[in-house]
Amino acid sequence: MIKPILIEGFLVALVGLTLALGANAISPRGLSLSRNYFPESSEPTKGAGGGRNQPSLQPSHPDGTNGVRDRLLAKGLQIADALAAKAAFDDPLRLQGLVIFIDARGDEAYAGGHIPGSLQLDYYHPEKYLPIVLPACTVAQRIIVYCNGGECEDSEFSALMLRDAGVAAEKIFVFGGGIVEWRQREWPVATGSSDGAANPGP
Amino acid sequence: MNNSSPPCRWRSVNWLLLLLQWALGAHFLWMGISKALDPVTFLKLLRQYELTHNYILLNGIAATLPWLEALCGLLLLTGIALRGTALVCLAMLIPFTLVVVAHARGLSTQLHIPFCAVRFNCGCGAGEVWICRKILENSVQMILTGIIIWRPGGRRAVPPATEISGPVQNPKPDSLKEG
Numbered sequence: 001m002i003k004p005i006l007i008e009g010f011l012v013a014l015v016g017l018t019l020a021l022g023a024n025a026i027s028p029r030g031l032s033l034s035r036n037y038f039p040e041s042s043e044p045t046k047g048a049g050g051g052r053n054q055p056s057l058q059p060s061h062p063d064g065t066n067g068v069r070d071r072l073l074a075k076g077l078q079i080a081d082a083l084a085a086k087a088a089f090d091d092p093l094r095l096q097g098l099v100i101f102i103d104a105r106g107d108e109a110y111a112g113g114h115i116p117g118s119l120q121l122d123y124y125h126p127e128k129y130l131p132i133v134l135p136a137c138t139v140a141q142r143i144i145v146y147c148n149g150g151e152c153e154d155s156e157f158s159a160l161m162l163r164d165a166g167v168a169a170e171k172i173f174v175f176g177g178g179i180v181e182w183r184q185r186e187w188p189v190a191t192g193s194s195d196g197a198a199n200p201g202p
Numbered sequence: 203m204n205n206s207s208p209p210c211r212w213r214s215v216n217w218l219l220l221l222l223q224w225a226l227g228a229h230f231l232w233m234g235i236s237k238a239l240d241p242v243t244f245l246k247l248l249r250q251y252e253l254t255h256n257y258i259l260l261n262g263i264a265a266t267l268p269w270l271e272a273l274c275g276l277l278l279l280t281g282i283a284l285r286g287t288a289l290v291c292l293a294m295l296i297p298f299t300l301v302v303v304a305h306a307r308g309l310s311t312q313l314h315i316p317f318c319a320v321r322f323n324c325g326c327g328a329g330e331v332w333i334c335r336k337i338l339e340n341s342v343q344m345i346l347t348g349i350i351i352w353r354p355g356g357r358r359a360v361p362p363a364t365e366i367s368g369p370v371q372n373p374k375p376d377s378l379k380e381g
Contacts, residue, residue: 004285005285005286005289005351006289007286008283008285008286008287008289009285009286009287009289009290009293010286011283011286012273012274012277012283012286012287012289012290013270013290013293015273016266016269016270016273016274016290017266017270019269019273020265020266020267020268020269020270020273021265021266023238023269024241024265024266024269027238027241029239029240029241029242030241030265031241031242031245031261031264031265032261033258033261033262033265034258034261035257035261036257037245037257037261038249038257106242124242
């Protein structure tokens with residue numbers, strides 16, 4: 001009695017796994033099996049000293065996000081706190097594309113509300129966005145990457161991905177508070193999907 | 203008395219089991235699809251359990267498990283390969299419940315709160331859940347899959363007509379009807 005059940009179960013699992021791999025391969029939301037989505041990097045950011053040349057983007061006081069800060073520093077990433085992110089947002093250089101914001105979240109989250117003018121870079125499906133984001137990063141002098149903040153690590157991973165793609169590390173800053181803190185401070189938020197073009201916003 | 207026909211209470215039990223099987227199938231289908239449509243979120247949630255440091259294996263689990271779950275749901279609903287499907291469901295439920303419990307125990311210790319006060323998104327497809335409720339839910343599902351596997355006549359999704367409408371009471375042979 002047991003053997004037929006085991007055989008049947010094995011066949012169900014085999015068919016299921018085959019179908020699952022096929023569905024994952026053709027689904028636009030599918031995962032890449034060979035990609036390490038969660039790189040653990042304790043390597044200091046190259047040119048981290050360059051970050052110190054821009055003290056406005058370094059954390060200057062505890063703001064309750066020490067856990068996030070420690071995690072970012074452990075990955076060798078530079079940090080922008082909320083005030084520094086807002087200063088970058090208000091910087092006239094942003095309108096010239098020399099200061100850019102990058103939203104590391106998915107389509108739905110981005111459309112639901114993002115920092116005006118930010119470029120989208122969905123960390124898990126970057127192929128569509130990198131051709132727009134990388135040239136913009138090459139031109140930019142400062143790049144602020146954010147996601148939801150708190151436990152969200154997508155901004156950190158995106159920053160690492162940009163660094164690995166050749167963007168100078170000293171230009172990249174992670175806004176640890178993310179869109180949640182930005183919203184809490186009632187700073188401007190834009191809605192709608194990414195049109196692929198860098199619109200500086202208000 | 204016709205010995206081949208089950209008593210009325212057995213027919214009721216069969217119907218109850220069938221309804222539970224459909225409920226289980228619908229549950230698996232729904233949970234599977236909700237995860238399959240957002241595999242990134244499922245991948246992130248799986249990562250919290252630290253099941254493996256092999257990212258290919260982790261990606262593979264996140265990419266395939268939801269679809270397998272949905273397929274099992276569909277098979278339970280249609281009654282195809284019922285026992286094998288129930289076995290696969292059980293094989294998914296047991297280890298998953300164990301890792302969820304282990305993670306919840308860790309959270310309970312870390313946060314200094316009672317075990318049943320732990321609430322987190324277990325990656326089950328239903329958002330944040332209370333751990334004790336989740337354990338109860340999974341236990342019921344495991345019992346159900348066990349019943350499907352081991353119950354007599356478990357290959358059938360729907361009880362045969364004789365079980366539904368009741369036994370035919372000693373039908374007369376055609377030769378006797380005329381006379």
